[in-house]
Amino acid sequence: MSACIKMITSIGHQDSFLKENCWEHLVPLTNETEVISPDYKSYIPPASLRRFSPVLRMALTAAQVCQNSVEQPFDAISVGTSLGCLRDTEKFLQTFITATGDTLSPTAFIQSTHNTIAGAISMALGNHSYNMTHTQNSLSFETALMDGLLCIAEGKENVLVGAADEAIDFLNELKPTVISSDLPFTSGATFMVLQPQSNTNSGKTIVDCVVYFNQDIENCIDQFLANNRVDKSAVELVLNAGNIPSNIGQKQIEYQQYTGLYYSSSAFAMHLANDFNLSEGNYALIVNHQQEGKLGLTLLQ
Amino acid sequence: MQIFITGLGAISCIGQNVEEHLDALLAEKSGIKKGIHPYSQRYLVGEIPLSNDELIAQFQLKVGGSRTGLLACVAAKEAFSGHAHHPEIRTGIISGTSVGGMDISEVHYRNFMENHTHDVAQYSEHSSGNSSERIAQELGVGDFITTISTACSSAANAIMLGARMIRAGKIDRAIVGGTDALTEFTINGFRSLMIFDEEWCRPFDESRKGLNLGEGAGYIVLESEKSRRISNSVALAQLKGWSNASDAYHQTASSPEGYGATLSISEALKVAQLHPDAIDYINAHGTATPNNDLSESKAIKTVFGNSIPPFSSTKAFTGHTLAAAGGLEAVFSVLAIQKGYLFANLNHKNVIEETQLQPVVKTTKVERVRNVLSNSFGFGGNNSTIIIGEL
Secondary structure, eight states: OOEEEEEEEEESSSSOTTOSOGGGGOOOOOTTOOOOOOOGGGTSOHHHHHHOOHHHHHHHHHHHHHHHTOSSOOSEEEEEOSSOOHHHHHHHHHHHHHOOSSOOOOHHHHTTSTTHHHHHHHHHHTOOSEEEEEOOGGGHHHHHHHHHHHHHHTTOSOEEEEEEEOOOGGGGGGTTTTOOOSSOBOOEEEEEEEEOOOTTOOSOEEEEEEEEESOOHHHHHHHHHHHTTOOGGGEEEEEEESOOOTTSSSEEEETHHHHOBOTTTHHHHHHHHHHSOOOTTOEEEEEEOOSTTEEEEEEEO | OOEEEEEEEEEBTTBSSHHHHHHHHHHTOOOOEEOOSTTTTTSEEBOOSOOHHHHHHHTTOSOOOOHHHHHHHHHHHHHHTTOOOOTTSOEEEEEEOSSTTHHHHHHHHHHHHHHSOOOGGGGGGOSTHHHHHHHHHHHTOOSEEEEEOOGGGHHHHHHHHHHHHHHTTSOSEEEEEEEEOOOHHHHHHHHHTTOBOSSOOOTTBTTOOOBOBBOEEEEEEEEOHHHHHHHOOOOOEEEEEEEEEEOOSOSSSOOTTOHHHHHHHHHHHHHHTOOGGGOOEEEOOOOOOHHHHHHHHHHHHHHHTTOOOOEEOOHHHHOBOGGGHHHHHHHHHHHHHHHTEEOOOTTOOSBOTTTOOOOOOSOEEOSOOOEEEEEEEEGGGEEEEEEEEOO
């Protein structure tokens, strides 16, 4: 399953929104890092903006500029999120735990479900097509992408694929018992338009994306490259998270030094791969091994 | 390419396996009653009368974790019984959930807020993706795993994705469906929306006031022809059609004319290559909220015109089990075909004035049920339809 990237954009802790090439503005993150927000007012009506949590604002804005880049409405929307709308989830927990009267405000509950993101996109764009939300821990973006690639294989022509997650202060409670990482918790949204391969498309091609569970990582990479008839020596750039074999790729870059810690951050690695100047015939490989036992491999040309 | 259904598994307030569900459906026996937990006792709900420890012991589960995950393991294990891991069959697990491990998180978060102490390790099961990974551990299969979270249409969407991945040759077999435990979070959520009925819910009745919540899990096993040649499994029915469409109208309410629902029903018929006349029974979403049932009725009328097939909602048996609903109702759809029954729409007295649609009010034996259309609609205007047919 393959597709071309027509357009890709990200909102997060890097200055990457609507930039010609996201590599030019990259800086390693510090612990005080914050989201670099665009002027949301240009993309979201005031009434919605007041109600929407950061993850909804980021995702909706990124999706909106993706829609602006193509004439036709998307014929499918597939979104990955690892932990969903955390701010509204926590807010609704607090709402009912502290409630004294008989009535509760429903806003936080309504906006707490994982598919609030994809649903809000369909509503903002007036889009009636296929609308899916995947959540699979550190592989949430890859599973959403695989669905998007499947849509292209089924004949769809403008597919919106994206990932979004948001940090809340409470996550720091989970360190180090549940989550051990030196990276700061961060937020990010990356959205892209996938189209079938054609001569008129200038963007990168997603050659393949596969997820593996509880398997030997080196074997998986070998098998994945072999299935796509790609020689190891043609892998110019590896964007990785977590431990990976050192003998793969001419150049390895850990992408989470730029994204910080959120589990769908491999979507930003896709943005990096898209904007990287590969030599003719070479490939970029995203190796997402953020969590033990879960491996996502995405190959771009 | 044909997609065969070769396994069924179900747990809800009306039964702890598929056979008990069939018995309850035939006996017209609802499982909805006054809640047993401090947060549920104010309401009529469909709770499974087993604690988490009892679930683990009774069903000899290998893994612990959230109630959502445990219910998933019980139903997935039943669906997969008689099947086995095989190196030449790539098996996927595609499961829907909306609450994930919230049943655990909400208890510890309350402690955190009230006493500033909490057992942090307990949050490790919060992530919705974990419930699907627990199924993989329990069954010892899982070449592909994803969790769909589209609220009340999650299981139907999981079934649809399983079929699409098999058809594309990405996997050969899939355990698909959904799971949701009843939680304080969801009870309060639906309370805040003010769409509970204090009495038994009455789908498609003029006097309907709202829904009763339930909990449960329902899974089916999908297989390609290639997979069946290797597994020698017995086919029970076929998955013929599927579709998902967006209503794009409101975050929680359906459009008055049922636009998204009309799209998903029509498209599923197209995928199945079936004329509307080939549908012998509709298992409706029918939550018994004033909005859903009116909107769904209009969509059914738009697609089926003057020859509307027998239809009913089984939500008055199980309660609305949210992300599990489409899984349980897929199991009921297979049973309708296998056994030749149309299931009762309990508690129905008067048709909705505006639409005049009369659901099936008694569980009825019929000669033949060729194809069943099952709807699942969720928050965010997420509308899904699957069509299950005889072999």
